[in-house]
Amino acid sequence: MENGSLSEFLARGGAEEIKKGGGTRRFFRAPFRGVPAVFCFYDDEKEENRYYAGIARFLKRIGVPAPEILRDAPAENLIVMEDLGAADLRSLARGNSSERSRAYRSALEGAARLHRFAPEDLGAGTPIMRDGFSRAYYKWERDYFLENALDDGLKIPLSAREREALEAELSAVADFLLALPPQLVHRDFQSENILWKDGAARFIDFQGMRVGTGWYDAASLIFDPYVEISETERRALFAFYCGETGVPADAAAEKNLRLAAAQRLMQALGAYFFLSEKKGKPHFRAHAFPALENLVVVSAGTLPRLHALAEKMLARERALRKPSEFSTFNRKKKS
Structure with a gap:
């Protein structure tokens, strides 16, 4: 997966890649409009990757803890979300x-x-x-x-x-x-x-x-x-x-x-x-x-x-x- 959006993002530098999980998505930590954020680049391997932003907004609406979606750009296969940190269970x-x-x-x-x-x-x-x-x-x-x-x-x-x-x-x-x-x-x-x-x-x-x-x-x-x-x-x-x-x-x-x-x-x-x-x-x-x-x-x-x-x-x-x-x-x- 190396679409134009990801190539341009990597060329800017200053991002920390989050290497986690078994899928093909790639995650990076970098500022977005002055706030800490996670950039998720995905390919078309799984259609459900495009559902993430909509589900996140729904979960927040019903009081289930999910990250804030800062940008959803399906044409670029990109989601930018709130950075919730690195500590997991x-x-x-x-x-x-x-x-x-x-x-x-x-x-x-x-x-x-x-x-x-x-x-x-x-x-x-x-x-x-x-x-x-x-x-x-x-x-x-x-x-x-x-x-x-x-x-x-x-x-x-x-x-x-x-x-x-x-x-x-x-x-x-x-x-x-x-x-x-x-x-x-x-x-x-x-x-x-x-x-x-x-x-x-x-x-x-x-x-x-x-x-x-x-x-x-x-x-x-x-x-x-x-x-x-x-x-x-x-x-x-x-x-x-x-x-x-x-x-x-x-x-x-x-x-x-x-x-x-x-x-x-x-x-x-x-x-x-x-x-x-x-x-x-x-x-x-x-x-x-x-x-x-x-x-x-x-x-x-x-x-x-x-x-x-x-x-x-x-x-x-x-x-x-x-x-x-x-x-x-x-x-x-x-x-």
Whole structure:
């Protein structure tokens, strides 16, 4: 991606590139009309990149924390937005535990605000966004996982009968999630997409917002492979999210969380292997191990076929990789 606008921008100098994420967009820190700003240059690889500015304005209108859009220039494939700083929830992982707790609760509070907004109330102010979660989309996520993580990445063979049984189990997960009340969801609600500024969580990378279940977002954060979160912390965050959304923190809600987490982790694993093995971004492979650990946890007792497969994949990944190639955080489990 080297359009005229980006070339001219780079020629001016004085910009700091923000190297983050797995997509083709490029981000730079530089002043805009005298204020700190982030310049986002994108190509036409994903149509949803053009939705970012409209969704940002919508989120701010309904009280969900998003950056101010300073300039939206689709003809130049450019968005200029408020600079919310470099501190994200992932960067707080080894910091003050009290601050981290506040940050995670602030993030879930903002997510709950989005999830409480009824999709039927969108009306005339509806931003352009992706089609909602569907059986076809959930199937795409699990096929993405099976192709990139299982078949091409770890090369674990499954018989036709095993695949058929697994597909039946996973399609039932999709049906279960689709039966939950429809809500607006961020869709990529993980620690790198939540910034921490002035004592409040702020959201970015929401161009994939669509109608689905809020549990997908909650699971994305609570079982985020980028950050080590203890079982005690997870239970506290689960209870907090339930309180924010007015749902009893009972076995039914925990089932919602764990099935949504299984779905989300399959998508994430597909992405990690795709980006590392097919897009030349090997650092993403480090997150496969904690993602598989989390998939083993969330599938235990509810999804026997996926659980057995996740254990097999975890063992294969452990055998293939050096311990130093796993995640960047301490793998020692905390209670």
